Amino acid sequence: MTLALDMITTAAILFIVASGLLAIFGVLKIINFAHGAWLTVGGYCAVVCAQAGITPWLSLPLAFVVGAALGGLTERFIVRPLYDRPLDAILATWGLGIVVGQLITLGFGRDVQFTESLLPGAVSFAGVDYSLYRLFTLAAALVIGGGFALLLDGTRLGLSARAVIMNEHLARALGLDTAKVRAATFMLGAGLAGLAGALLSPLTSVDPTMGVGWLVGAFMLVMAAGSSFAGLAVACLLFGSAQVIVSTFVSPILGGITVAVLSALVLRIRPKGFSNV
Amino acid sequence: MPDASNPASNSAPNSAPHPETETAPVLALTDLRSGYGAHDVLNGVALEVRAAEIFALMGKNGMGKSTLLKTVLGLVPARAGDVRRAGVSILGATPAALVASGLGYAPQEQPLFVDLSIRDNLRLALRSDRELPGALERVAAHFPFFLDRLGQKAGTLSGGEQKMLILSRALMLRPRLLLIDEISEGLQPTVVARIAAALRAERDENGTAVLLVEQNLDFALSVADRWAVLKLGAIDDEGDNDAQARDRVLAHLKI
Numbered sequence: 001m002t003l004a005l006d007m008i009t010t011a012a013i014l015f016i017v018a019s020g021l022l023a024i025f026g027v028l029k030i031i032n033f034a035h036g037a038w039l040t041v042g043g044y045c046a047v048v049c050a051q052a053g054i055t056p057w058l059s060l061p062l063a064f065v066v067g068a069a070l071g072g073l074t075e076r077f078i079v080r081p082l083y084d085r086p087l088d089a090i091l092a093t094w095g096l097g098i099v100v101g102q103l104i105t106l107g108f109g110r111d112v113q114f115t116e117s118l119l120p121g122a123v124s125f126a127g128v129d130y131s132l133y134r135l136f137t138l139a140a141a142l143v144i145g146g147g148f149a150l151l152l153d154g155t156r157l158g159l160s161a162r163a164v165i166m167n168e169h170l171a172r173a174l175g176l177d178t179a180k181v182r183a184a185t186f187m188l189g190a191g192l193a194g195l196a197g198a199l200l201s202p203l204t205s206v207d208p209t210m211g212v213g214w215l216v217g218a219f220m221l222v223m224a225a226g227s228s229f230a231g232l233a234v235a236c237l238l239f240g241s242a243q244v245i246v247s248t249f250v251s252p253i254l255g256g257i258t259v260a261v262l263s264a265l266v267l268r269i270r271p272k273g274f275s276n277v
Numbered sequence: 278m279p280d281a282s283n284p285a286s287n288s289a290p291n292s293a294p295h296p297e298t299e300t301a302p303v304l305a306l307t308d309l310r311s312g313y314g315a316h317d318v319l320n321g322v323a324l325e326v327r328a329a330e331i332f333a334l335m336g337k338n339g340m341g342k343s344t345l346l347k348t349v350l351g352l353v354p355a356r357a358g359d360v361r362r363a364g365v366s367i368l369g370a371t372p373a374a375l376v377a378s379g380l381g382y383a384p385q386e387q388p389l390f391v392d393l394s395i396r397d398n399l400r401l402a403l404r405s406d407r408e409l410p411g412a413l414e415r416v417a418a419h420f421p422f423f424l425d426r427l428g429q430k431a432g433t434l435s436g437g438e439q440k441m442l443i444l445s446r447a448l449m450l451r452p453r454l455l456l457i458d459e460i461s462e463g464l465q466p467t468v469v470a471r472i473a474a475a476l477r478a479e480r481d482e483n484g485t486a487v488l489l490v491e492q493n494l495d496f497a498l499s500v501a502d503r504w505a506v507l508k509l510g511a512i513d514d515e516g517d518n519d520a521q522a523r524d525r526v527l528a529h530l531k532i
Binding site: 156159160162163166167169170171172173174175176177 | 350352371372373375376377382384387388389390392393397400401402404405406446
């Protein structure tokens with residue numbers, strides 16, 4: 001039972017980390033390699049809240065707002081000028097990620113920091129004691145996934161975003177402000193990266209490179225997901241479960257690369273990944 | 278409450294054109310050049326489309342007809358010359374601003390979101406869902422069959438229905454100028470007749486101007502008031518739709 005809960009909550013955590021990256025990839029057709037840096041920034045938002053003695057619950061909206069603001073600046077000054085050169089835009093986000101990592105090191109040092117859990121303790125669930133906070137991440141993933149479904153299917157911004165994802169030329173020709181859709185999506189994606197960092201901080205630890213490992217996994221998951229949130233959920237469930245199984249029964253080190261290896265295998269067999277599920 | 282001291286506030290919106298632009302053509306191109314990469318597709322096009330007029334632009338494949346429409350809409354940047362709407366240059370304006378100012382566009386390539394419903398395809402022409410019921414009612418006057426099938430995916434419509442949907446979407450915002458790219462291509466005569474009737478009705482009842490890019494000579498001359506032939510990116514010939522029009526256009530379209 002614990003194993004099953006581990007599998008589901010690991011998938012939830014992967015989904016939280018990758019959803020912002022997928023949103024940006026779907027609309028802008030670029031991978032935002034600064035995603036890991038915004039995640040780290042989110043983690044440090046949690047550290048700052050803890051040091052200032054503010055309730056850790058506040059770190060979640062704070063991390064989202066800080067991430068979205070930084071994402072807005074990134075889109076305006078780095079990504080948008082490279083609109084016609086997507087490969088250069090991707091490289092620029094990679095470089096930005098390195099710069100942000102160094103700035104965090106300058107500001108906070110290399111030390112590993114820990115934050116208090118928002119929900120300490122365990123609950124009894126289906127006969128086993130399980131970390132309350134890991135269950136909370138499952139709820140958070142469901143809220144994020146449900147939020148995206150509502151946004152995409154129930155709002156004009158979502159409809160515009162879907163139009164840009166499907167056929168950006170046509171969206172522009174119909175008079176949609178595609179630049180605004182791109183900017184809003186980039187801010188949302190970066191905000192979610194920050195939120196993911198703050199959510200993860202009690203589970204792992206916070207240091208200036210915390211985002212790098214998550215970025216690789218999230219990148220591979222997004223590649224395997226295609227441009228679909230349902231595909232991402234499937235990829236997270238399958239690969240997250242595999243990671244837990246490999247970590248538990250084989251070796252935690254191999255478990256750490258399970259997601260990347262399986263994603264690469266899936267893409268080799270099905271180049272469109274899970275986009276049609 | 279209207280301000281009695283200001284007579285202008287009593288006039289209905291949209292009914293009083295700017296005095297200076299009242300007589301200017303809806304669309305005027307002068308020495309327009311544009312293209313892709315190092316290559317110019319339009320080599321100095323000059324033409325005028327007037328209010329309540331259907332202007333047919335004909336020419337063989339690759340002569341620059343579609344590029345001309347895309348340049349007018351700002352999708353392809355103009356490299357030289359001018360594009361004027363009602364006397365005002367619109368060079369450099371974004372497609373979003375131009376659509377908002379009354380341009381409607383029915384594209385030829387990948388013209389529909391095939392995975393979206395009829396309703397969502399039509400919604401995307403509007404800026405607010407509040408306008409949807411009125412706009413739907415307006416286009417349903419031409420093509421009523423959409424109304425019972427708003428949830429159907431656009432990609433599952435027949436070829437003729439798709440073309441009618443493309444035209445309906447271009448009409449949603451009640452444009453002053455319609456840009457239509459080869460809408461009759463591959464259609465049955467009955468569907469072509471319905472599209473022709475819709476274009477005539479928009480012209481006669483709403484004063485809409487239409488720039489109709491076509492290869493179907495019979496359809497084009499059945500609705501057009503004036504015509505021009507585009508050849509190698511420039512206007513080769515133009516005239517009124519009179520008794521000689523057919524022979525003159527045919528002479529230019531021959532190999």
